[in-house]
Amino acid sequence: MTSPHDLAEPVCARCRRPVCTDTAKIRRNDPRVRVRMRWPEGPVCVRCYTRALDTYGICAGCGVERLLPGLGSCGTPVCTDCAGGLGQFRCPTCGREAALYTRMxxxxxxxxxxxxxxxxxxxxxxxxxxxxxxxxxxxxxxxxxxxxxxxxxxxxxxxxxxxxxxxxxxxxxxxxxxxxxxxxxxxxxxxxxxxxxxxxxxxxxxxxxxxxxxxxxxxxxxxx
Missing domain, CATH: 1.10.150 (DNA polymerase; domain 1)
Known part of the structure; x- marks a missing residue:
């Protein structure tokens, strides 16, 4: 029998796998994947977030070659600006658009x-x-x-x-x-x-x- 919790279970906006919070993962050993970020499209899991910040190329929205963490209306990769502002991804050390590995x-x-x-x-x-x-x-x-x-x-x-x-x-x-x-x-x-x-x-x-x-x-x- 399906419970109300199952019907309302949140999923990653990209891979559609069920997701949970950090608290649920750590304290209750929740089997669902952990949410890494909440973007305009919805919650994004750790794996999809990492993939997004490894994606570079020509933005389908503005035509500029740069980091493409977002998804356009047709599912094509777009830059953070064209995706509605997903965050500031600029390395303070080298100036390159990339996810930070350490604080700096x-x-x-x-x-x-x-x-x-x-x-x-x-x-x-x-x-x-x-x-x-x-x-x-x-x-x-x-x-x-x-x-x-x-x-x-x-x-x-x-x-x-x-x-x-x-x-x-x-x-x-x-x-x-x-x-x-x-x-x-x-x-x-x-x-x-x-x-x-x-x-x-x-x-x-x-x-x-x-x-x-x-x-x-x-x-x-x-x-x-």
Whole structure:
């Protein structure tokens, strides 16, 4: 029998999954997904909010290339202004339109800062041979995924070993980084090895960073 609560159950305005408040989630272990923001269209869950703030392109409303967290009347992505004002999404550190990861920096700025510390050659700078790799990782379209990768226990020691020249920056040296490569699909690893035979090591590192970016892209939604 359907209860009045079921009939009035709030849902995410985007994915239509049942949602609950922070209080219900924490205190009552509510199985519904948590509301992250309430926009003019209705409550938006954490997953849909994160996706919205990862969406960039040409706004269907004003034609400007920028962050597109909103949805137009036809369901096309639009900027915050054309969506009626969803909030101020501007990083105080770099000025880029993006969700804040900390109080004063977006995920891209935090990733760049943390990776620079790990790749420090001992003089406060990134080892020159690793600069292309550093730039490629920092340019990941979803830097939060890069932060998750960087937080894995085996990743910083391997990067430190490369930065301090404890592991030779050669094809053979890179091939010894098994724990790192274990996170990559076998097909990607084979492609990197083929690239390593035909290109110098510094050219292979951005390819590895790009492979990591592809690995951490969310899967496309299934079509019913």
């Amino acid at each position: 920096a977006c995920a891209q700025c935090v990733l760049a800062a943390r990776l620079a510390v790990v790749l420090d050659a001992g003089d406060g700078t990134v080892r020159p041979e690793l600069v292309p790799f550093y730039k490629a990782v920092c340019a990941m379209p979803r830097p939060r995924r890069g932060l998750v990768w960087l937080a894995k226990p085996h990743v910083p020691p391997i990067l430190r070993a490369l930065a301090l020249d404890e592991v030779p920056l050669t094809h053979d040296g890179l091939d010894t980084l098994r724990p790192w490569r274990s996170g990559l699909p076998a097909r990607t690893t084979r492609q990197l090895r083929r690239a390593a035979r035909s290109r110098p090591v510094p050219a292979v590192l951005p390819a590895l960073a790009a492979a990591l970016a592809r690995l951490h892209r969310p899967a496309a939604p299934a079509v019913a």
